[in-house]
Amino acid sequence: MALIVQKYGGTSVANLERIANVAKKVIRTKEAGNKVVVVLSAMSGETDRLIKLARQAAPEPNLREYDSLISTGEQTTITLLAIMLNGMGHKAKSFLGFQVPVITDQAFSKARILRVQKEAVLKELAEGTIVVVAGFQGRDGENNITTLGRGGSDTSAVALAAALDADVCDIYTDVDGVYTTDPNICSKARRLSQITYDEMLEMARAGAKVLQPRSVELAKKYNVPVYVKSSFSDEGGTLVTKEAKNMEKEIVSGVTYDRDQAKITVIHVPDRPGIAVAIFAPLAEHNIMVDMIIQNASIAGYTDMTFTVSRKEVLEAKRIIGEAVQGIGADKLEVDENVAKVSVIGSGMISHAGVAAKIFQTLANERINILMISTSEIKVSCVVEAKYTELAVTALHDAFELEKER
């Protein structure tokens, strides 16, 4: 008897008809002899509606209250599914974040899971109950409701799968798997049957929206096999796992892009120890995620420090860094919001030289200027002007012949 965690996203529970469809899938899994834990998002559009309400109530809503408000979206879907399942004769019980409980830190609106207490869920599973858990939410040590930030339901599902030692975590979404790139901007995009955690992590971080990066980190850490599938079809799917057997010869597995980028440059920074801390610690304190960081070579004791943040947080970042700039004696700040990040990802890069060179050559052939470069063992990211995003992605997909099955 396997223990399966299934997560369904917002489009899969958008209305009662679709929730009924989820109920059928869940029952099929249960009747195949499995224990089932279902994790749901809010109906698509609902979280945005609640966020809008909160912002109408106050331009900068108190975040504790904001979290309690927007967590109602998942409360609605899990109780409706549990009502349906019970109505169809299958014992089911919903669990809110505080009922599991999923314990998080107190970073309201982007809380991190500290631990999942599994006893109550295991008890229900042992009794044959289908357990339906609210994604996206938890509680802190003081019984306040917290939410995990955008896409947090994926993280909830993987965290539950890890805590319960589930056999697999199925992520049902509106696409049927992970593609070599976004099919919306590149018609040659091909679905991958398998991908490693590290590649998926880099793809998610680099802008592929199919899984939230934190959920992939967590899956990797606890070695949870994650299967990305379509809610609307039984075909396809991509398995995200430790080691993809048939992938030895793949140098590059995907090209991603992220338009939610803004570039900030701190100009003429005195180059002495502790400068990076002075700039980035205040951002971390305000929970602003910094993506790429580039420090130029020092000239005459001064350097320029460039980094990227989410476009949504650029104003706050600018304000925070603006204060820090005075303290450290830098000249000024420059902000560019018209940028995008294009990334090439592949675990084969580790043992293959020349991937970066080929990327730069490909972009140069298209006369695309590279504004920032950052590399990891299995990824090369380039920040380019936003208007070149589609061109860069298509050219790189072609250059590495990703349309071909290996």
Add this chain to the structure above:
Amino acid sequence: MALIVQKYGGTSVANLERIANVAKKVIRTKEAGNKVVVVLSAMSGETDRLIKLARQAAPEPNLREYDSLISTGEQTTITLLAIMLNGMGHKAKSFLGFQVPVITDQAFSKARILRVQKEAVLKELAEGTIVVVAGFQGRDGENNITTLGRGGSDTSAVALAAALDADVCDIYTDVDGVYTTDPNICSKARRLSQITYDEMLEMARAGAKVLQPRSVELAKKYNVPVYVKSSFSDEGGTLVTKEAKNMEKEIVSGVTYDRDQAKITVIHVPDRPGIAVAIFAPLAEHNIMVDMIIQNASIAGYTDMTFTVSRKEVLEAKRIIGEAVQGIGADKLEVDENVAKVSVIGSGMISHAGVAAKIFQTLANERINILMISTSEIKVSCVVEAKYTELAVTALHDAFELEKER
């Protein structure tokens, strides 16, 4: 410094504009030097919308899940008010039922409050925080969300006022007080400035919808002064209290009616000890409230037992009693749904004879047949054909000259 509990009903928080209006009233109370606890209902119509969703998901929704679903209505309003108050510069914190916590029994959808733990709320009040509590909800001993049934927010407010030893519990609603009868069907209805708990209790039980009976019971038990006021005007109001000083000479204070009545008669019941238990215990087990009970004088060892239940529960009651009837050897059941209850209430009845006689005479003059009669120390209720409701109320209001200020 007084501690004031303010409860606002669904029409008072129907949209953001009205919630802003509530915020202003709350701030005014706070700035007058009071500690304030606010209890809110869901936006008007929201609970009905959620109930409809639940019934679409399954004709007889699992009640644990149902409670968790419909409790989201209050979660929305309290967090929005707390966001607004914080946005206006006033520290405010929302409390869900499980966060207070308000501990209830496990009778999902009509739970009763067992106790209110006051420590967390008192701590916030001591720090000058405005506390905003979700009405209508609590949690049971196993951390399941429970709801208190229709109008439960009044009960929440009074229970909080009692636990916190508040100076007053203001109930803001869409009418400006308690009237001698329903102004919608009797134009001569007059607002009462004061009324006793017992009278209010009888009026609420007899169908006046301004306060939920359980909230009045609770107010009486803990001697909480309750002030019924309009959300939309600072005029008027009715104080519900232990003893209304100027009320000595009032024999009758109000006439109420309740159309949500159905009459069930168990015919030819063997008249032996334990028969009433055999009929009514099964109803109690199914949480069906029985209102009036009449047992005819026994003839030749047999009697008829007539009682009224809510029209919504008549089918279930019929089914339950139908089973009991066979066991006790009664002949059959008769059900009449076209009835209404008209009641005359007044604490002065205790010391004045002739009130009942005057009621019967008044109805007889209008040629209204009385189907059932039940009396308490301060109330006389008559069940009549539903079509005579308005006529009976108006005639009784006139007969006792309730339009005249005393």
